[in-house]
Amino acid sequence: MIRVILTDIEGTTSSIRFVHEVLFPYSAEHMAEFVREYHDDDVEVREQLKAISDSTGVAMDDVDGLVEVLQQWIKDDRKETPLKALQGMLWEQGYQHGHFHGHVYPDAAHYLKVWSERGLRLYVYSSGSVKAQKLIFGFSEEGDLTPCFSGYFDTRVGAKREPEAYQAIIEELGVDPKTVLFLSDVEAELEAAEAVGIRTAWLVREGEAPEGGRPAMSNFDDVDTLLRECFPL
Ligand SMILES: CSCCC(=O)C(=O)COP(=O)(O)O
Numbered sequence: 001m002i003r004v005i006l007t008d009i010e011g012t013t014s015s016i017r018f019v020h021e022v023l024f025p026y027s028a029e030h031m032a033e034f035v036r037e038y039h040d041d042d043v044e045v046r047e048q049l050k051a052i053s054d055s056t057g058v059a060m061d062d063v064d065g066l067v068e069v070l071q072q073w074i075k076d077d078r079k080e081t082p083l084k085a086l087q088g089m090l091w092e093q094g095y096q097h098g099h100f101h102g103h104v105y106p107d108a109a110h111y112l113k114v115w116s117e118r119g120l121r122l123y124v125y126s127s128g129s130v131k132a133q134k135l136i137f138g139f140s141e142e143g144d145l146t147p148c149f150s151g152y153f154d155t156r157v158g159a160k161r162e163p164e165a166y167q168a169i170i171e172e173l174g175v176d177p178k179t180v181l182f183l184s185d186v187e188a189e190l191e192a193a194e195a196v197g198i199r200t201a202w203l204v205r206e207g208e209a210p211e212g213g214r215p216a217m218s219n220f221d222d223v224d225t226l227l228r229e230c231f232p233l
């Protein structure tokens with residue numbers, strides 16, 4: 001029986017296109033001015049810049065150097081925790097000023113509400129920071145979906161392709177892994193979750209799933225069918 005749904009965001013609840021064509025370009029465009037504005041005084045920003053400085057050797061007072069590292073990480077889609085934390089802070093301004101709304105597929109929004117009303121506990125696990133997760137669901141095109149969720153996990157718990165991260169999530173939730181269904185579009189993430197006994201469903205939102213692989217779900221209607229047929233309440 002499934003009691004907990006743990007979901008990825010990009011490619012699962014939300015389109016890859018929104019993340020890569022709206023969120024990432026917005027962060028690339030505003031990163032330099034954001035870092036310059038908050039570099040000296042904002043404790044949270046300084047903490048992230050210090051982590052970048054420590055891991056790359058770029059000096060803390062070399063603002064241009066730090067921005068260059070961040071821009072390269074954005075280009076390379078690196079899931080570095082300090083980059084993700086800074087992007088979350090920066091996107092907050094974009095959402096609050098109405099520059100964009102979070103993309104959530106209508107079927108995902110629908111079933112997030114249905115499942116939470118059905119008594120399932122819903123959690124997010126994304127490489128985007130917890131702040132960014134709350135923003136995409138809080139300012140979504142489908143309205144404020146944050147009441148559906150019981151909690152959020154980001155890369156501070158570990159990398160999404162490492163079984164240890166899923167083990168840490170299970171321990172934090174205090175649940176049997178067999179009662180958790182993890183949704184993701186990335187098979188390596190599903191394999192990492194399965195390594196600790198979590199059940200999984202593979203979302204393939206765009207195009208055809210390769211033949212001969214694991215069963216693919218094209219939307220959350222398929223996930224709901226799986227839930228009701230394989231794991232009835
Ligand atoms: C929380 S919205 C931004 C998503 C993001 O920054 C990202 O890297 C996507 O990672 P995911 O683990 O959701 O595929």
Ligand SMILES: [Mg+2]
Pocket residue numbers: 008009010011012184185186
């Ligand atoms: Mg994903």
